Amino acid sequence: DTAVSQTPKYLVTQMGNDKSIKCEQNLGHDTMYWYKQDSKKFLKIMFSYNNKELIINETVPNRFSPKSPDKAHLNLHINSLELGDSAVYFCASSQVAGTGQSTFGSGTRLTVV
Amino acid sequence: LAKTTQPISMDSYEGQEVNITCSHNNIATNDYITWYQQFPSQGPRFIIQGYKTKVTNEVASLFIPADRKSSTLSLPRVSLSDTAVYYCLVGEDSGAGSYQLTFGKGTKLSVIP
Numbered sequence: 001d002t003a004v005s006q007t008p009k010y011l012v013t014q015m016g017n018d019k020s021i022k023c024e025q026n027l028g029h030d031t032m033y034w035y036k037q038d039s040k041k042f043l044k045i046m047f048s049y050n051n052k053e054l055i056i057n058e059t060v061p062n063r064f065s066p067k068s069p070d071k072a073h074l075n076l077h078i079n080s081l082e083l084g085d086s087a088v089y090f091c092a093s094s095q096v097a098g099t100g101q102s103t104f105g106s107g108t109r110l111t112v113v
Numbered sequence: 114l115a116k117t118t119q120p121i122s123m124d125s126y127e128g129q130e131v132n133i134t135c136s137h138n139n140i141a142t143n144d145y146i147t148w149y150q151q152f153p154s155q156g157p158r159f160i161i162q163g164y165k166t167k168v169t170n171e172v173a174s175l176f177i178p179a180d181r182k183s184s185t186l187s188l189p190r191v192s193l194s195d196t197a198v199y200y201c202l203v204g205e206d207s208g209a210g211s212y213q214l215t216f217g218k219g220t221k222l223s224v225i226p
Contacts, residue, residue, distance in 0.1 A: 004156075035216075041198070043157065043216035090156045100147040100204040100214055104156030 003027050004105040006091050012111045013081055021076045021108045023091030031055070032074035033102065034066060035090040043090070049074050081112045117201045122221040131188045133220050135201030138182050144203040146177060146184045147214070151198045157216070160199075161186070188222075196224045 004025045013019050025032060033056075034046040048056035052068040063079045078085060088109050094102040119135040137146065145164055149157035161168055163175040163184070174187040188195060198219040 042218065043200075045214065092156070100145050100162060100202070101159050102157075102214065104158070106156050107154070 003103050004091055004093055006089075006105040006108050008108060009106065010109050010111075012113065015081055015083060015112055017081050018077070018079045019081060019110070020078070021089055021091075021110070023074050023076070023105060025072055025091075025093040025103070027093055027103060029093035029095050029103075030071055031094045032068065032071070033092040033094075034074065034076050035092060035104075037088045037090060037107070039087070047074075047076075078110075081110075083112050086110055086112045116215075117203060117217045119199075119201050119217060119220045121218065122223065124223045124225060125191055126225050127192055128190050131191050131195075131222060133186045133188075133199055133201070133222070134183060135186070136183045137201070137203050140181050140203050146175065146181070147202050147204060148173070148175065148186045149200045149202070149216075151200065151219070157200060191222075191224050193224050193226065195222065197222060 007022045011019060031050045033048045035043050036046050037043045045056060046058055046060050047066045049068045051071050065077045067075045067077060074091060088107045090107045091105040092102040117135050117137045119133060125131045145162055147162040148160045150160050151157045161170055161173050161175045163177050165177050165181060168175045176185040186199060198221050200216050200219040202214050202216055204214050
């Protein structure tokens with residue numbers, strides 16, 4: 001019954017590799033997001049999708065590419081991973097025309113070695 | 114995006130009421146004030162949201178003065194399980210149903226037996 005689920009929960013990979021993180025929500029929300037939480041615990045938005053359309057694309061390296069096959073899924077693909085990409089990545093979703101009441105997944109801890 | 118300022122940490126004994134104040138001097142007319150709770154290794158969880166005056170739900174109360182330049186999250190009779198980081202944030206309607214949340218550093222609440 002998990003509302004927003006991410007896989008994998010942990011991901012350890014070497015520099016230069018390409019990896020993907022998957023996210024699915026069963027809440028019927030039209031908007032999905034990706035956030036990054038760094039080692040200092042700052043949580044920052046990366047992307048926002050509404051009905052499979054990109055709405056927000058913050059200053060994120062183009063090595064990061066979100067993919068939304070349908071409005072219930074928003075995957076994050078990262079090319080040529082760097083040490084600085086190590087962080088916890090959270091997927092979230094909210095209702096159409098919502099006012100900030102987002103539901104977050106449990107996060108994916110990415111470690112680049 | 115409006116910036117928020119809140120105490121870095123607070124300690125409280127079990128059973129006490131805890132008030133966490135947040136300042137957001139440049140809040141915009143359309144901004145809502147939202148509070149999230151985050152436990153270690155979990156995603157943020159929505160607690161409460163308000164626009165003005167007072168809002169109460171089963172978990173907390175939110176007090177917002179008329180000028181909306183600050184807000185206070187009130188947790189009644191905290192227990193050990195309330196130990197977490199609490200984020201105050203104001204959001205921005207990014208259009209097309211997307212609501213951009215900007216997280217600050219949060220307040221780490223430690224509840225002491």
